[in-house]
Amino acid sequence: MIEVNDIHKSFGDAHILKGISTTFEKGKTNLIIGQSGSGKTVFLKCLLGLFTPEAGSILYDGKDYSTLSENEKRNLRQEMGMVFQGSALFDSMTVEGNVKFPLEMFTKQSQSEMRDRVNMVLKRVNLVDAHNKFPAEISGGMQKRVAIARAIVMNPKYLFCDEPNSGLDPKTAILIDDLIKEITEEYNITTIINTHDMNSVMQIGEKILFLKDGLKEWEGTKNEIFKTDNEAVTNFVYSSDLFKKVRQMYIEERH
Amino acid sequence: MNYLASIGSYSMMVVEVFRKPTKWRIMKSLILKEIDELVYGSLGIIIFISFFIGAVVAIQTALNLTNPIIPRSLIGFATRQSVILEFAPTFVSIIMAGKVGSYITSSIGTMRVTEQIDALEVMGVNSLNYLVFPKIIAMLFYPFAIAISMYVGIFGGWLAGVFGGFLTSADFVAGLQTDFVPFHIAYAFIKTLIFAFIIATIPSFHGFYMKGGALEVGKASTTSFVWTSVVIIILNYILTQLLLG
Incomplete structure (x- = not known):
């Protein structure tokens, strides 16, 4: 489990993360969604230890990353697996x-x-x-x-994925999503996926965190995301015609 | 202020390169690979350039010796001094700043752009040690390349001088042996070792800390060549003043 408590991160004058708190549970696929520039990648890099937040804490199974020694941090990183957006395989x-x-x-x-x-x-x-x-x-x-x-x-105890199915055709994207979900359950790991793909949300999202302008705007499950009245979330979710129709059908069913 | 910040970052990078070393089993193969890429792979161009520059130095010296009182053996002497003191250690190092330096910057820069360096960091690998340390060790073999450059340069001078009809072989050899100061060889290799460190680290710095995409990799390679050359030229002056002045 990963607990995030009120983390802040800035680059120069740009305040990117403005105090995010949440919990990512073990054995679940946790999705971070939001528009481009919402702070998703910075948030993920803070979770990975690639960026150090100016304030707040991140606890990995109760261990506060900021209080760990260099060796402990190194050991903790060996318990993390990361799938980068462009795969980041070593060419040589x-x-x-x-x-x-x-x-x-x-x-x-x-x-x-x-x-x-x-x-x-x-x-x-x-x-x-x-x-x-x-x-x-x-x-x-x-x-x-x-x-x-x-x-x-x-x-690993923790698996992080940054846009795991970007650039893939829809069929392969579904296979990759399924694979991540199966591995999460099989290995009982804490999986955190950074995405803006609503298909992934529908396919594997057990917990969803929606970021907007460096703040946690909303969090819930994939079922709750279609019922929420949060305007920023609905604007994001229903930006595609397909999901607009799904929502329309849901509203019609409710009435 | 930007220059000071860059010098500070460069110094910190150099310190970080020697911390948290990678397993020797892996490092050994990385070092051998870098020796092959950086030193052995450069021998062809070093030999080619050295031969012709040595030949040109000999011809130009010969063409400027119009006074019959000055012995022809001076051509051999001038070729030796030019090649050993300046051409081989400094001129070749500037060429290497272009060839090896741009390779280092672009390969590390591409790893940065494609998040391969982030992948190393996430795994808990000291990416600077993994990427830069083998290059520094490989460049310790660079003086061997410079020794070859010296030999080939002088050989080029001999060939051009003798077969160009400017002097006899005996005159050239006599010139080579005139007023030989062994410390000049030490001076040349001291410079070479320092330049080797510069050629390994400045391009690594520009590649490692670059930001942006493919276009910026190209820009970083150019910038690294300029700065490596500038530092080599300045250090050449300082070292010459300190060691020979």
Whole structure:
């Protein structure tokens, strides 16, 4: 579980996060949504420890990140897996090399143990014939799968995903969403996904946090988001015709 | 103020490079890869340029020796001094600032743009140690390339001088041995080692801290070349004053 208490983050004069508090539960897919410029990425980078908030605290299973020593922070980071928007695979390494990288860096496993673990996670993300290919040689969807495999190879407690299905076709996007949800339940991890894709919200969103102008505007479940009267949320959710029709149908059903 | 801030950031980067070292098993292969990319991969251009510059120095010296009182062996002497003191350590280093420096900036800059550096940081890897330390160690082998440059430059001078009909081989060799000061070799290698550190770290700094996209990677490469060259030229003056002045 991750608890966020009143965090603030600025860059120069720009006050990006203006006091956000929330809780992300274990074994659930937590989604952060909001328009571009709402502070989603900065918030996620604060959760990852890439940015240090000026005020407030972030607790990972009760441990306050700001009070940890450098070594403790490093150990905690090894419990985090991250799937970046562009996958962020290492160009100079093969698929196998990318997935094996965290094991080589932080474990004392033998080559055969590492190979077994890599094979297992690649099989888990349905990638079995791509071990020796380089990132440039595989599709965007496959790159995302490799990124997920790399993120879970160390058995993380926390999984972070930044726009995991951006740039993917709708069918592959659904497969990636499903994969993340399955892994979250299977490994019982705290998953936080940064997205502005309403399909993902419908598909896998168990808890949804809506950010606007660096503030928490709304939070709830995927069922509640269609019933809310919060104007900023409804403007965001019903910006597409498809969801406008879904809402219309819901209102008609209610009457 | 911006320059001071950049110097401060650069100093902090250099300190960070030596902290939280990466496992030796991984670092070893990274160092070997960088030696191959940065030093071995540059030998071709170093040899090519050194040969012709050495030849040109010899020809130009010969063409300017119009006074019959001045011995022809001076061509060998001038070639040796020019190549060892300035051409090989400084001129080649500026060429390397372009070749190796732009490679370092663009490769690290691309990793920044594509979030590969963020990926390293999230995993708990000291990305500066992982990316820059192997380059610094690899560049410790740079003096070997400069030694080859010195040899090839002088050989180019000999070839151009003798086969161009400007002097005999014996005159050239006599010139090479005239007033030889062994410390000049030490001076050249001291400069080379310092320039090697500059070539490894300044382009890394520009790549690591760059912001923006693909266009900015190109701009960062250009900026890093300019600054690496400027620092090499200034340090060349300071080191010459300190070591030979």
